[in-house]
Amino acid sequence: MGAERTPALALRDVGFAYGTRTVLAGIGLDVAAGEVVGLLGPNGSGKSTIVRIACGVLGGYRGSVRLAGDELRGLAPREVARRVAVVPQEPTFSFGYTALEVVLLGRHPHLAGSIFESARDLELAREALGRCGALELGSRAIHELSSGERQRVVFARALAQQAPVLLLDEPTSFLDVRHQVELCDLVAELARAQGRAVLAVLHDLNLAAEYCDRIVLLQGGCVAAAGPTAEVLTYANLTRVYETEIYVDVNDLTGKLLVAPLSRRRRPGSAGGPGA
DSSP states (O other): OOOOOOOSEEEEEEEEEETTEEEEEEEEEEEOTTOEEEEEOSTTSSHHHHHHHHTTSSOOOEEEEEETTEEGGGSOHHHHHHHEEEEOSSOOOSSOOBHHHHHHGGGGGGOOSOSSOOHHHHHHHHHHHHHTTOGGGTTSBGGGSOHHHHHHHHHHHHHHHTOSEEEEESTTTTOOHHHHHHHHHHHHHHHHHHOOEEEEEOSOHHHHHHHOSEEEEEETTEEEEEEEHHHHSOHHHHHHHHTSOEEEEEOTTTSSEEEEEOOGGGSTTSTTSTTO
16 A cells, blocks of 8 residues: 555644634644545634635644645745635735736746746736636726626636645635636646645535535534535535535436525425425
């Protein structure tokens, strides 16, 4: 039996509190190269806090975070930025950058002793915009773009960063259905073809079922269930964690899970529902 590979990202017994309020307790998870792991759970369960810790933005946590075996606390910020790219939940822009300038920010961790981007950096930034279906937005001011357009530009910035670990915090927010599918297809391609390790916070359970290799399901700052997607996205797990009944079946077309919340009138035993 060969030696076990070191995960691209590993959290061990991670805890965190905002003041006296504990938001994470004993979190453990791995993401391997070439794998898409979905981070799911209700609002306030700690998903975004995990992303902020894993990219080095949020310190003061307990436990260990490792990038390819190296402790995050021991890495310089520039080195962390070379290893981890992030698509945040609510990106903010302090200056009136164009979309292309925003994407070029993803190249800054790779600039070697220069404050100016090279022709290669510009080429990579334009290529990233193109892969996100946003090349025509390059010359437009970021503040003039719609929320969905900005989201595609921010994803292009993470793509241009060329980091082996990709952290996505609700990456499909503000996107229409077409662009949700295109972005998720691209994420899957980055994992399979380029070996990126992807940890994605998702609220859409069907996107998680379709694209994730494994799921980590959070509840109250703890891991409620973790494992292969089909083993975690069950009626029992989802109904317990989300505190509402959730129907789970198999999509005849794709063979993947089909997940849908049940309205009160559709729940067994309720007025107007099956068995009523």
